[in-house]
Amino acid sequence: MYVVEQDFTNLSDGGSVEVTMGLQPDHGSENTEDTNTSPAKKKARVIKLGKRTLRSPVWKTFNKLTTIFEDGKSRAQCKDCKKLVIDDSHHGTSNMNRHLKTCPGQTGGLLSVSEFCSQNFDLVVFHSLLVKVIIKHNLPFSFSEYEGIRALFAYIYPDIKSPCRNTIKVCVLRMFKNEKQRLHNLLGSVEGRICLTLDLWTSQRTDGYLALAAHFVDKDWKLHKRILSFCYMPHPHTGIALSEKINALVTEWGIEKKLFSITLDNASSNISFVCILKNQLNFRSLLVMNGDLFHMRCCAHVLNLIVQDGLKEIDHLVIEIRECIKYIKGSKARKLKFYECVRQWDKIMKISKFFGYFYEVTCLFSGTKYLTSNLFFPKVFVIQLQIKAAMNDTESFMNKMGTYMYMKFEKYWLEYSLILAIAIILDPRYKLHFADWAYTKLHGVNSVEFTKVNDKLNDLFSVYLEKLPHLDNSNTPLNSVPNHQTESVDVLFEVT
Structure with a gap:
């Protein structure tokens, strides 16, 4: 392909111009002719512009080319990027205008996506x-x-x-190896204690799995939750097997000297496992207060067990209600009649309100994106009061249900978790006087339960004084309750 280049921007007075083909090859064009073909055999093409005037602004950026192309269309060449664009009578200057929008010379050097x-x-x-x-x-x-x-x-x-x-x-x-090393370094930088949670389950294929998570606060007081292990755990899940597995994991992560507590559900194997692990750690004096605060029961799991025992008493009522709902949905008339009867269902309303407390507390305890340790004491306190109120209810079905539920409550929460009771004392919204008021509400003035919590708080404070000798080791007792008006707590914390 041979090209003659001519600038037509100055042809404003019309006229006829003839341009014949020269013998200079265009090496930058896309459709180059075979170099073996003799240029002398090429038939020159003559383009007559007649009285046509090139007035479009695009000709300030383009040079019109007179070229022999096989498709019979003429081309214009961009002065900035040297790209060829079709400019025949059918397309006009549209192609050139589109090119100017993406041309690097016109867009300040911006590149196309590709x-x-x-x-x-x-x-x-x-x-x-x-x-x-x-x-x-x-x-x-x-x-x-x-x-x-x-x-x-x-x-x-x-x-x-x-x-x-x-x-x-x-x-x-x-x-995975890089992230594991980063987590290992993070755990090594933790200055405080680390709490663990453990869960075990069996898949539909009867394969056992184990998940171990760590909860801790870093030096910037940011709460972290990290999964330390999610692995296959072969059966049987005995206490000895679990203790060997967890002991190996905490040693691998280098946190055996930083453990504070471990939270488990109420499986019998977990109870034996935590006893074995606690003895192993106490043998090396690695736990705070000899592990008195080491074992934690899963609050959501305990609540579920309590509710299940309560539902057993009214199980036949639940089945009858389900059958009634199926019948009522059979026709519109039945639905209207049902709405009239609902207003007289005092038992259902009472049961619904009663279990509404448990549902609310279970949802709070199951949270994963906020702290739950400060929720335990005030919420379990409400649960205990509600169960006692059910035991004293005049309705026989509420009395029986409350009695069964209190038996389960006493099995797991006869004594509140001491460390979680201490957590509410450290919460500036409640402090020590709230714990005193709550125990007084449940057990009377100067109860043994409150004294036990107060003594344990003093013991824990003494342990931290030994770890931090630079603090002022004053002998000021912690058992002095601030002289607050505890009557105001009844207003802020309404209990029925």
């Missing part, structure tokens, strides 16, 4: 993001081998080589 991706693409960053996507969305390692995904990657960056499943696997394992 050019930008090509110049800023980093294969290492791409692999890292791909691995994070696969982990976050639980995708298979073969995700990067999907035909559609590879087509998408190739569109963004034509020269990309999508990693195979084995490469993804290696990257995931490498990322």
